[in-house]
Amino acid sequence: MGHARAPVTSLTQGELELQLGYAQIDQNLVVEVEINSLSTADSPRISGSDPDHVESLAAAQAPLPPIIVHRPTMRVIDGLHRLRAAEIRGLDKVAVRFFDGNEAEAFVLAVESNITHGLPLTLAERKHAARRIIDSHPQWSDRMIASVAGIAHGTVAEIRRRAPGGPAAEVSRTGQDGRVRPINIAVEGRRLASELISENPGLSLRQIARAAAISPETARDVRNRLRRGEDPLPKPRSRKRTEHANGPAERPNGSAAEEAGTLLDRATVRHRAEIMARLKADPALRFSNTGRTLLRLLTIHTISAKGWEEIIDNVPPHVRATVARLARECGGVWTEFALRLERKVAESA
Incomplete structure (x- = not known):
């Protein structure tokens, strides 16, 4: 019974x-x-x-x-x-x-x-799922599939490249916001901006940006490149080749930089992910509102080291100082959170 x-x-x-x-x-x-x-x-x-x-x-x-x-x-x-x-x-x-x-x-x-939520899929399972979603939803962008499968969008792109027949020949894909965009939107935007500047030198940066669907800062870069007689498309940077030729890139001095390097270390990120897997399996956390909120907050910090580096590299220059200040404030909140929890641990010992 x-x-x-x-x-x-x-x-x-x-x-x-x-x-x-x-x-x-x-x-x-x-x-x-x-x-x-x-x-x-x-x-x-x-x-x-x-x-x-x-x-x-x-x-x-x-x-x-x-x-x-x-x-x-x-x-x-x-x-x-x-x-x-x-x-x-x-x-x-x-x-x-x-x-x-x-x-x-x-x-x-x-x-x-x-x-x-719950016990997360393994990395192999998430990659396998991404392959199936690419087949069933080829019009979805790499980032959209990545957000569903819980892997990096670069990993999705690599899976798509290795799929039988290679990437689909579609010229556009649907993004996470539901909007359809050209696959090579950055290239297309810069190309169109260069044409607009050549044909209408008097257009403002905002007018160019609006017409080419790019940012005013990108429009400025295109215009400056044309003035210098350069190609409007920047050449891709080969970071690994540069480091191999000139030796490892130097990290900024100081304990803050050293601590950041430790926090983004691959082994450390993997260790945090393993701890999160155990926490997510704990019914006391999974089945309470405050527990689920805590799990969602902590899950943010299980992003891979490569993912963090990509975020850091792509923070727009004009907001870097603001984001850094806010991140430091958030770090302070977590520090206080940890101290208060440790105090409770000591009191109950």
């Missing part, structure tokens, strides 16, 4: 809804469904469920949130571990929210759901 069911609870709106605009989940409808009527096939979790994680969920006192099921196929989209935990508890039914999109959309939802 199954255990008595606690009242059905729900995940927060933000955890269940995709930010892609097509998720068709009725947030107000939760139904009890026979476990033996559900399918766990075609999951992005190709390694299957994690026994330890299932055991921790089954032992948790809190009621388990509803799982998400693809109504047309009755396939579990999100909640494989909760389903297994319900089986261990001896339950015959499980709380379900239904998704009514097509199978390709269901797979995308499954991938995004399993990188935003």
